[in-house]
Amino acid sequence: MWRIFALALALCAAAQPSENVQNNSSSLPVGKPFTSDFFFRQLFDEESSTYSYLLADLKTGEAVVIDPVLEQAKRDAQLVKELGFKLKYAINTHLHADHITGSGWLRELTGCQSMIAAASGAKADVYLEEGDRIEFGSHFIDVLATPGHTNGCMSYVIKAQGCVFTGDTVLIRGCGRTDFQEGSSESLYENVHSKIFTLPDYFRIYPAHDYKGQLESSVWEEKRYNPRLTKDLEEFIRIMDNLNLSYPNKIDVSLPANRECGVYDIPKE
Template sequence: MLRILAIALTLCASICATALPNGLSSLPERQPFTSDFFFRQLFDEESSTYSYLLADLKTGEAVIIDPVLEQAKRDAQLVKELGFKLKYAINTHMHADHITGSGWLRELTGCQSMIAAASGAKADLYLREGDRIEFGSHVIDVLATPGHTNGCMSYVIKEQACVFTGDTVLIRGCGRTDFQEGSSEFLYENVHTKIFILPENYRIYPAHDYKGQLESSVWEEKRYNPRLTKDLEEFIQIMDNLNLSYPNKIDVSLPANRECGVYDIPKE
């Protein structure tokens, strides 16, 4: 009787596995955030920018990744309401489509601004490959992932199984490489040697999304990214023929972003 039951259970498992769609059957298990980790994804509608407020719920120390100037008051108010102490305002790179909110948040909250040393922008603290950003008991590992710009950084939190990729990897896309020292070859190499080697269940949180998607994963982008799944030669050809329009705010954003990680900016 037990042998018959075992056979039946085995057959049932086999049938169920066969019935699953191919993607679902191999989708890696999602790792939940730890109980002491706070995560809040914020959005700026004009630039379609995601900012990320992260905090240690035991100590109250917090950081924000890719803040936007027009949302600095909102973000500072949220930090205050939640009882956090903002330690760092961190940029993934020197943005061309909006002005960073790190300078204003520095004034509003007393935090320090951070950006890559290779970015050419001013900040309180400069980041390089291998640096570690600490807030409470949590640690962000810094990866240099240039290609969209010279100063692009990706930020990995191993304990939470996630990576903040800026414009380097977008959801089913990537940052353009036709201005700001862009290099299709460097972007491709850095994605494949630094981001795509992360565990496949790592969540990817980009700096932008224009279709309302909130997150992706290493597993998804390795399989379904229409650009980064190609070989290098085809990828370069795709990037050379995107024919994208000139960013609307680049002539305002770049000069401001070189300065306002440190200096005060107009409040209104």
């Protein structure tokens, strides 16, 4: 009887994953669930393939939106109203070239304040620098400076929720181009590897755009499968120097408008 019992224990132990297997860096890590008082909604603009993110504290109702789009500002304001939230900040990851920010219009529609990096050269109510903390309710966002795509690129980390909003710095299996707006391939690479890729592997990555229908990635995935950022610095620079991308369609309209927080191009209706 005791031999049978001992054998059963041994089989049960063998069936349990060992600590080494669970922590093996070659295994896909499972992202931590959002806390019960944290609201997350990913929104999309089809024309520019831009993701905007509405985040809120469900206890206090304070909310923020990251990378709003001008043409979707009324949609976003209506959603905030319907959900009973109070929009506190409209936050930009950088000075966009492919669409006009909705920050200015959201400010008029909701009374929120606009935010962008001080290094961006754009107007805003609040200017951000690395080390700043954006608070909404009991939640907060830590600000990382991750220039390279532009001088003013920021990434926004919410440690308690295990996620980072990377703008155009890290895209899903890609990264932002570095051939205009004071772009620097070396700066982008070094900031990604020293700041974003040093976050825990399970952290979810939420980019500003995706053109293939992918919603999110993770630090673990991009460290292994990003076809550009997995290369060494020299090879990465060579890749970025030879992308031969076309001139952005809306850059001549978007940049002047975004330097003014999008406010001079607010629709009249």
